Amino acid sequence: MQTPVEKERCTGCWACANGCPAGCISMEPDEEGFLYPKIDAAACTDCGLCRRVCPAARSVPVEGDVPKAYALHALDRELLEGSASGGGSTLLAQRMLERGGVVFGAVFDEAFLVYHGRIENMAELERFQGSKYPQSAVGDVYRQTKALLERGTPVLFTGTPCQIAGLRAYLARDYEGLLCQDLICHSVPSPRVWRAYLSELERAHGGRAASVCFRHKAEGWT
Ligand SMILES: Cc1cc2nc3c(=O)[nH]c(=O)nc-3n(C[C@H](O)[C@H](O)[C@H](O)COP(=O)(O)OP(=O)(O)OC[C@H]3O[C@@H](n4cnc5c(N)ncnc54)[C@H](O)[C@@H]3O)c2cc1C
Structure with missing residues (x-):
């Protein structure tokens, strides 16, 4: 079973693990200790939701004007x-x-x-x-x-x-x-x-x- 996006583009954000209705995605460390999704193929129904909730699997267009910026710091x-x-x-x-x-x-x-x-x-x-x-x-x-x-x-x-x-x-x-x-x-x-x-x-x-x-x-x- 394929992960939602190839490893090079995955940021380890956990959206797929949270979104999987079958609960078959766990986040496992790779050899460097970064967490990446791992799919339990036996439990996966291939519903495609993990790909739909993956922010790296599709580009999200930036809408509207440049946002306003505010600067602040605490006084306490x-x-x-x-x-x-x-x-x-x-x-x-x-x-x-x-x-x-x-x-x-x-x-x-x-x-x-x-x-x-x-x-x-x-x-x-x-x-x-x-x-x-x-x-x-x-x-x-x-x-x-x-x-x-x-x-x-x-x-x-x-x-x-x-x-x-x-x-x-x-x-x-x-x-x-x-x-x-x-x-x-x-x-x-x-x-x-x-x-x-x-x-x-x-x-x-x-x-x-x-x-x-x-x-x-x-x-x-x-
Ligand atoms: C991983 C990382 C990389 C950063 N890189 C830069 C940089 O290159 N250049 C730069 O100018 N600033 C960078 N920052 C931002 C900077 O260190 C401050 O976090 C930021 O300015 C907010 O300061 P604050 O006093 O408002 O936060 P505080 O009031 O001290 O609150 C801390 C905030 O940081 C969040 N936070 C802390 N650790 C993490 C984490 N591991 N993952 C997600 N959120 C976290 C907390 O949830 C909280 O919102 C980075 C921060 C992190 C966590």
């Missing part, structure tokens, strides 16, 4: 210092939670691997703050997003441009309650390489990492 010092750049993403997340909405974004698990988590209250926002450069595991959050939007719950979905393209292709229609926020992304490194690097540091220092920060501002933004 603590928020600013804990954020990767200007804290704009966290400000948007705060507003969404105040509206009673749900936020999805990249968080660490206990081994400092990155996955897409669901944030429902202000206390959890700290996990969401800050850039985690390895590729995040999306899991079933596109499905969760759709279920929330169908119930009328507003959602802020944050992620790389490839993930936002994956979500929008999976949803296949606009929702009034959906706010998508991507970031300038120069590409993501392999989760396996990241974990191997962290293990190497842990061995060298004879301990376990207690926290990880990819862009700390102790010596300024530069």
Whole structure:
């Protein structure tokens, strides 16, 4: 059974895995540790939905005028210092939670691997703050997003441009309650390489990492 798109064009966005009605697509690491779709041929009904929701399988025309650009940064010092750049993403997340909405974004698990988590209250926002450069595991959050939007719950979905393209292709229609926020992304490194690097540091220092920060501002933004 063919994957939705050839590997060279696949971004590992998980749209096919979320969209498969037979649940026969899993995301498996290749030899470099990047996740790619794998189809269970015995369970696949060849319905073609995985190809329809794949943002890399077809080009999406850019419609309308050049979008307006806004610049912002947080005024709260603590928020600013804990954020990767200007804290704009966290400000948007705060507003969404105040509206009673749900936020999805990249968080660490206990081994400092990155996955897409669901944030429902202000206390959890700290996990969401800050850039985690390895590729995040999306899991079933596109499905969760759709279920929330169908119930009328507003959602802020944050992620790389490839993930936002994956979500929008999976949803296949606009929702009034959906706010998508991507970031300038120069590409993501392999989760396996990241974990191997962290293990190497842990061995060298004879301990376990207690926290990880990819862009700390102790010596300024530069
Ligand atoms: C993989 C990656 C590559 C990047 N490459 C560049 C670059 O080349 N040039 C540049 O100017 N900026 C780049 N950025 C963006 C920059 O690091 C900041 O994330 C961005 O400016 C937002 O800052 P903020 O202070 O508003 O975010 P914060 O308020 O700190 O919030 C962090 C935001 O980043 C998201 N995020 C964190 N890690 C990931 C991840 N692994 N996958 C998806 N989303 C994630 C969170 O969901 C959240 O929305 C990159 C970010 C990432 C994650």
